[in-house]
Each structure stands twice: as C-alpha cells, then as structure tokens.
Amino acid sequence: MRLRTLEIVNFRNHTHTVVRCGQEVNGLIGENGQGKTNVLEAISYVCLTKSFCGTADSVAVQVGQNQFAVSGELVGDSGVRYSVGVTYDSEIREKRYAINGSAIERFADVVGEFPVVVLSAESGSITLGGPVDRRKFMDFVIAQSSRSYLEDLLEYRRVLRQRNKVLMDAKLTRRDYADLLAIWSGELIARGVRIMMKRRIFVNELQALVQDSYRKLAGDRETPGIRYRPSVEADEQENEEAVRLRFGEELERKKEEEQRSAATVVGPHRDELEMLINGLNARKYASQGQHKTLLIALKIAEFAYLRERRNEKPILLLDDIFGELDTHRSEHLLDLISPLGQAFLTATSEKVLPPDINWGKANRKFLVRDGAVTYNETESYNW
Numbered sequence: 001m002r003l004r005t006l007e008i009v010n011f012r013n014h015t016h017t018v019v020r021c022g023q024e025v026n027g028l029i030g031e032n033g034q035g036k037t038n039v040l041e042a043i044s045y046v047c048l049t050k051s052f053c054g055t056a057d058s059v060a061v062q063v064g065q066n067q068f069a070v071s072g073e074l075v076g077d078s079g080v081r082y083s084v085g086v087t088y089d090s091e092i093r094e095k096r097y098a099i100n101g102s103a104i105e106r107f108a109d110v111v112g113e114f115p116v117v118v119l120s121a122e123s124g125s126i127t128l129g130g131p132v133d134r135r136k137f138m139d140f141v142i143a144q145s146s147r148s149y150l151e152d153l154l155e156y157r158r159v160l161r162q163r164n165k166v167l168m169d170a171k172l173t174r175r176d177y178a179d180l181l182a183i184w185s186g187e188l189i190a191r192g193v194r195i196m197m198k199r200r201i202f203v204n205e206l207q208a209l210v211q212d213s214y215r216k217l218a219g220d221r222e223t224p225g226i227r228y229r230p231s232v233e234a235d236e237q238e239n240e241e242a243v244r245l246r247f248g249e250e251l252e253r254k255k256e257e258e259q260r261s262a263a264t265v266v267g268p269h270r271d272e273l274e275m276l277i278n279g280l281n282a283r284k285y286a287s288q289g290q291h292k293t294l295l296i297a298l299k300i301a302e303f304a305y306l307r308e309r310r311n312e313k314p315i316l317l318l319d320d321i322f323g324e325l326d327t328h329r330s331e332h333l334l335d336l337i338s339p340l341g342q343a344f345l346t347a348t349s350e351k352v353l354p355p356d357i358n359w360g361k362a363n364r365k366f367l368v369r370d371g372a373v374t375y376n377e378t379e380s381y382n383w
C-alpha cells in the first residue's frame, strides 16, 4: 500500500497542505512545533479513520475553525487505486469517512483495509507502560489482520460492560443476580476463549519475527523475547476446550472477589504480554537504548506480520525515531525499512537521518515550516 497524494485542510496547524508523496522514503524535516507529526496524524486519519495518538477528533480541527478535511489517494500493491476522504464537523460532532465516494457507515469496517505501522512517542508505552498498553498493541495488530478477531473483541467488550453492570447492580441492591450473571459468564467465556486462542497464535508468530529484526539491529549479544501471559492458564493452552473449562473454574473461584469489587476479574482484559531481554523483564530492567531497539524490532515484526496476513505492505509512519539512535543502529534501521515499501519519517534536521538516502524521485525530502510543506520539485511526478 502506498499513499500517492495527501491533502489537508484546516487540520491542526495546516490550513491547506498538499503532499505529493514519493514511493519509498518520505522525509519530513522541520524544527519543533512546525507540523511534522500533524502530517503523520493526517495520514493516520486517511488509513485508520482516526488519529494514532488516540486524541479526540475535535482537537484536530484547526483552532478558530469548525471543520477539517483530510483526503488521500492510495495505491494498493496490486495497483488498485482508492480515493479516501475524512471530514469532521465539530459543531455537530460528526465524522464522515468515504472510500471512492461511498460513505462508510461503520468505521470498524475500515480496520485493516489500509494497513499502517506507526512508531511514535506514544509507542514507547508498549515496552514501558502497563499491561493495558501491550494489550492495545496486540489488539491493534491482530484486528488489522483478522476481521473475526475484531468482531470478537468488540463483542467481548460489550459483554464485559454488561456483566460488570450486573455485578454492580447486585452489589447496590444486594439482590441475587446469579442466573443473569451465569448468562453473561457464558458469553464472556465464549468470546474470551476465542480472543485468547488468537492472541496465543499471534504472539508465537511474532516472537520469531521480533528476534530476527532485533538481531539485525543490534547483533547477537542481546536476545529479546515476548511471552503471552493469559489471565486464564490451562494445562493445555492449545486446547480450546481446556481453556474454556479453566475460564469457568476461575470465574467460580473468584466469585467473592467479583462481588466485592463489582468487576469481572478474569478474562483477556486482564492478559499480559511480557517482554524480555536476555530473559529479564524489559519493563523493569532494560536500558533506554534496549527499549528503543525492542520497540523498533516489534514494529518491524508488526510490519512483516501484517504484510504476510493482508498480502499488502503497510505504510510506515516513523515519528522522530532517528534522533535518539546511534548512527550504527540508525543505518541498520534504514537497511531494514527501505526494502519495506513506503515510509514517512520526521526529523528536526536532515543530519539525524541516515546519510545514504538517495533523495530524488522515489525518496522525497519535504520541508515543514509553520504548517506548510514544501518540496523542491525537479523530478517529474508520474506514478
């Protein structure tokens, strides 16, 4: 998947910006606060219907305006072209998203259509943050590659809310809601087991990919690992029926705790994805450079996983990642990403980018200043 053109209107500090992208590396260079990340965020709206930072649509509307519009032309690896448009109106709080002129009613339907891999400041929480951040990472990647996973996840969240509500009602009214709770427990287990089975397969596949890209970045001295720690551990984790039974037993065992806390305490919403370097928990023991390397390795693995699953190369959005890497690692990073397809990189100075990028037709260098993006267009633009 590649982005051919991007047009941004009244979005953050961009009043009207048009970007004619290169097919490979696109460098967005500018000083702090000029609007580089905002361009990546606009690409995220085109591909994912929303910001990768998880911010509200209303804050993306340019201050003093009440609407933004972002549109882009995408080209699939097979050559199919898509024209995508997103608008948001803050007065009526309405977002519209259309592909080739047809409005998409359910934004979840877009997940995975235009795969992207994002590495930004927020991604740091994957290795440094709490379990919720790692579950988000897992869910985001698996959902982009499996529609049924996304459906299970959305349904699981709905069931969880309902079940928690029953627990809360039972606590407040002191009535016996056992029958109602049992119905919701059944639904929770049905969806929850499917989610856990898929997460297990995903982590197993990702593990090899992470080790491979970590080695390419940092050599053999350090070995990373990722380990799935489901909330429900069964003797035979690969056996769906065994996990289902254990899930039921655990709910039964935690009955009193659930009554006290009025919350569901067992299930994939309590899973953990453990990350290790040389066998030690990365969150507690890894150095800053190791965190960064692990994060990049995870992102490259995510890329490979999505490409394999969707039969489509994701678009890479790399926000400010070269600045903190030593030249050795940043050159290896470029070697890793340049054959991958199209990438958008931001940097405060050209100097922090690897020196051997051959700027020209496929690799374009844009200057970003005060919400404007300029490119010295000497090459013809005909892809």
Ligand SMILES: Nc1ncnc2c1ncn2[C@@H]1O[C@H](COP(=O)(O)OP(=O)(O)OP(=O)(O)O)[C@@H](O)[C@H]1O
Pocket: 011, 012, 013, 014, 030, 031, 032, 033, 034, 035, 036, 037, 038, 039, 059, 060, 061, 062, 063, 320, 346, 348, 368
């Ligand atoms: N809704 C908005 N309306 C107008 N301007 C906004 C809005 N949201 C953010 N900005 C402005 O956008 C600028 C930040 O843009 P962005 O985050 O893209 O900067 P950047 O070039 O990535 O900088 P850095 O190198 O510091 O990361 C700030 O000047 C901020 O005031």
Ligand SMILES: [Mg+2]
Pocket: 036, 037, 038, 319, 320, 346
């Ligand atoms: Mg930025």
